[in-house]
Amino acid sequence: LVRLKYEDKIYTPYFFLEVSKKANLYSKLQQIMVEKCFKKFSTLNYKFSINLSLSDLKNEKFLRFLFNEIKKYNISNKLIIELLEDEELIKNEELNKLLKLFKEKGIQIALDDFGSEYSNFIYLQDLQTDILKIDGSLIKNINDKKIYEMIKKIVEIAHIHNLQTVGEFVENEEILNKL
Numbered sequence: 001l002v003r004l005k006y007e008d009k010i011y012t013p014y015f016f017l018e019v020s021k022k023a024n025l026y027s028k029l030q031q032i033m034v035e036k037c038f039k040k041f042s043t044l045n046y047k048f049s050i051n052l053s054l055s056d057l058k059n060e061k062f063l064r065f066l067f068n069e070i071k072k073y074n075i076s077n078k079l080i081i082e083l084l085e086d087e088e089l090i091k092n093e094e095l096n097k098l099l100k101l102f103k104e105k106g107i108q109i110a111l112d113d114f115g116s117e118y119s120n121f122i123y124l125q126d127l128q129t130d131i132l133k134i135d136g137s138l139i140k141n142i143n144d145k146k147i148y149e150m151i152k153k154i155v156e157i158a159h160i161h162n163l164q165t166v167g168e169f170v171e172n173e174e175i176l177n178k179l
Contacts, residue, residue, distance in 0.1 A: 002033050030056060031065055038073040049080035051112060057083075057098055076105040080131065082112040099128040110166070132158040136169030142178050151179070 004011040020026045034050060041048045056062055070076050081102060099109055110131035134154055141147045151167075158165045167179050 038069050042073040042075050047078050049082045051082045053084045076107050080108040082110040131164045133166045139167045139169045
């Protein structure tokens with residue numbers, strides 16, 4: 001995940017991502033992060049993920065860059081593309097063709113932040129995902145009985161669809177054990 005370091009402070013995307021979009025710098029920022037990640041992980045024996053929005057996946061110039069970098073660094077078997085939730089993900093034929101192309105190259109697809117905003121179980125049926133990432137807002141509150149039961153059902157449904165599950169914000173052993 002992109003971070004900005006300024007005067008010994010580290011800023012999350014919350015503080016600058018929208019500004020980068022308004023300043024027409026978002027695409028360049030994405031390209032810088034993709035290249036840095038691909039270069040770093042091309043020499044490591046780990047899987048890694050990058051977050052992409054629907055607008056990233058609709059940007060032909062960015063897609064050409066992305067596919068060139070995948071080939072250049074030979075990282076398709078390590079790469080996981082995390083789809084940021086967007087209500088337009090549902091029934092998007094062009095997106096499904098693109099996801100199929102990614103999967104043919106050995107790239108895994110994750111649905112990020114499931115359980116927040118536009119979450120819809122239809123994603124699990126219509127999108128070619130491999131991994132379901134449960135939103136951290138749920139995981140942080142796993143001790144709440146209703147939220148615990150909701151997480152449990154999300155995991156059960158994910159398993160029905162043969163999806164791996166990942167919990168965001170697993171910050172201590174207590175949460176890990178409960179999860």
